[in-house]
Amino acid sequence: MARVRVLALNAGSSSLKAAVRDAADAEPIVRVLAERIRTSEASLTVDGDAALPVAETWDAAVDAVADAADQRAPTPEVVVHRVVHGGPAHHRPTVVDDTLVADLEAVVALAPLHQPPALDTLARARARWPRATHVACFDTGFHADLPEVSRRLPVSETLRAEGIRRYGFHGLSVQSVLAARPGLGNAVVAHLGSGCSVTAVGPDRLPRHTSMSFSPDSGMISSTRAGDLDPEILLYLIEHRGHSPADLREEVNRRSGLTGVSGGLRDLRDLMGSDSADAQLAVEMFVSSAGMAIAAAATTLQRWDALVFTGGVGEHVPDIRTRICARLRLDGTVEVFVVPADEERVMDAQARNLLGP
Numbered sequence: 001m002a003r004v005r006v007l008a009l010n011a012g013s014s015s016l017k018a019a020v021r022d023a024a025d026a027e028p029i030v031r032v033l034a035e036r037i038r039t040s041e042a043s044l045t046v047d048g049d050a051a052l053p054v055a056e057t058w059d060a061a062v063d064a065v066a067d068a069a070d071q072r073a074p075t076p077e078v079v080v081h082r083v084v085h086g087g088p089a090h091h092r093p094t095v096v097d098d099t100l101v102a103d104l105e106a107v108v109a110l111a112p113l114h115q116p117p118a119l120d121t122l123a124r125a126r127a128r129w130p131r132a133t134h135v136a137c138f139d140t141g142f143h144a145d146l147p148e149v150s151r152r153l154p155v156s157e158t159l160r161a162e163g164i165r166r167y168g169f170h171g172l173s174v175q176s177v178l179a180a181r182p183g184l185g186n187a188v189v190a191h192l193g194s195g196c197s198v199t200a201v202g203p204d205r206l207p208r209h210t211s212m213s214f215s216p217d218s219g220m221i222s223s224t225r226a227g228d229l230d231p232e233i234l235l236y237l238i239e240h241r242g243h244s245p246a247d248l249r250e251e252v253n254r255r256s257g258l259t260g261v262s263g264g265l266r267d268l269r270d271l272m273g274s275d276s277a278d279a280q281l282a283v284e285m286f287v288s289s290a291g292m293a294i295a296a297a298a299t300t301l302q303r304w305d306a307l308v309f310t311g312g313v314g315e316h317v318p319d320i321r322t323r324i325c326a327r328l329r330l331d332g333t334v335e336v337f338v339v340p341a342d343e344e345r346v347m348d349a350q351a352r353n354l355l356g357p
Contacts, residue, residue, distance in 0.1 A: 007076035008344035019344035030072035086138035142171025168210035185305035193311035226256035291327035
C-alpha cells in the first residue's frame, strides 16, 4: 500500500485522536486531537497548536476533526478505526461492513463508555468518506493470545460457554510500546490514563496476563470507574436499593473511581493540586492500586526485566511514576521506561497489512 493515504481515528470515551499518513512508518502529515468532548470545555488541537473550542456533541467533534484533517490531507483512501471491544468473534483487523457493525453494537454493554463513541465515529466517518475502505482494529485483539490460565475466569462451564472470559483492553497501546521498544524482554506495561490497565508481556511479545477482564470496568481504579469490586455490592444495590442494570453501569462507570472518592475531580493533575483530604486520598488509592496491579502482573513472568509507563498519566505525571516505583521497591534488575503511546501508528500498520500492497 505504498503512497496510500490512511486516516486513523482513535475514539476514546471523551476524546478523539486522528493521524494521517501516506506511507507505512511515515511521520503523520497531520495530527488532530479533540478533548473533553460533550463538555463546555471541548477543544480541538491541530499539530499541537493552540486549542480551539468545539461544540459539545460527539458528531460536532468528529466533524471538526475531519475538517481539520481534510485541510491538510484531503480524501483518505483508507480510514482505520479503534474499537475497544471486538466481542467473542472479532480479534484481528477487519474491513467494516454492516454485519460487523451489528456485531459490535451487540457488545456495547461490555464497554459502555467506549463502544458507543467508537460506533458513532464509525458511522459518521462512513458517511463522510463513503468511497474509502474502512477498517476496524480492536483493543481486545492483542489479548486474544492470552494463555488459558489468564483467559479463563473462575466461573462455571455454563458461563464460560456464553463467552464470559478475560478479554483484556489497551492492546493497541501495548503493541505501540512493543514496536517502539523492541527487546524489552519480560516486561510489565502500565497504561495509565483516564482508563488504566497493566499487562505482562513475555520476550516473545505475547501477553501473559492483563488486569482488565470481561469489560473495561474491571482491574485497577480509573478516573470514573471503580475497577474490581466485590460482586455482592452490586447484588446488594439490586436487592435493597432497587438499582437497575442501567443504574449500576452508571454507578461503576461514571460515578466511581477517582471522581467517586474525591467528590467530583477525575483528572490526576487537578487532584494533586487540591488541598482536599478526599482528593489526596484518591491520589493515594490510585498509586496503591497501580502498584498492586503491576506487582501482580510481574508474578506471571519468568523474570522481570522492564517496567514501562505509557498513557496520559504514565507519560506526563512523573510524581505518580515515582510514587508507584517507590511502593514497588524495584531493584537494579528492572529497567523503567516511559514510552509515549502511538495507537494511531499501530492502527495504520494493521490496516496496511490487512489490505496488502
